[in-house]
Amino acid sequence: MMLELAIKFDFKATNNQVEYEALLAGLTLAKDVGVKRLKCCSDSKLITEQVGGRYQTKEPQLQRYNLMVSQLTSFFASF
Template sequence: MDTPGTPTEWNLYVNGSSNKTRSGAGIFLESNQGTQLELSLRFEFLASNNQAEYEVLLAGLKLAREVGAQKLTIFSDSQVITSQIDGSYQVKDPTMKKYMDKTKEQLGSFNEYQI
């Protein structure tokens, strides 16, 4: 149930990146009422670009849950990640499968989502 004045519809924008020495990510979360949250993350571990994309998506989903999002629209520039989640790409790598499974589990906590 919605609390008056509490936004429940949010847009989540995520972008992860990685190179040989570090990886990091950016999160931008915006409600349908204009509330905006922006975060930059630096990971203390080496990650592939796809792993960084999943890490930032998981962090963004956590933030969205914490602000009470019930309906979430997700924007990512990673066609691999979005296609794995929507089922149009098959996941072959065991590590990426774990990321995808965790992401789908987290997406289940929202009433509605679109990626």
């Protein structure tokens, strides 16, 4: 199954924040349509390594994003 989603931000954001926002939007969409197993791909090494737990998230804003991703991924049987 392939779904497409367009996102427009009404606030200024860093590249890393945009990457997290896109990930959160995708996770929310997948959860809402009942996806159980999910594979996410990104060209952002920082985000993939932080979400995977291999990089420490030091910036407070990114820590909040990482926590939201962690909470959403808990809804999937595999991520």
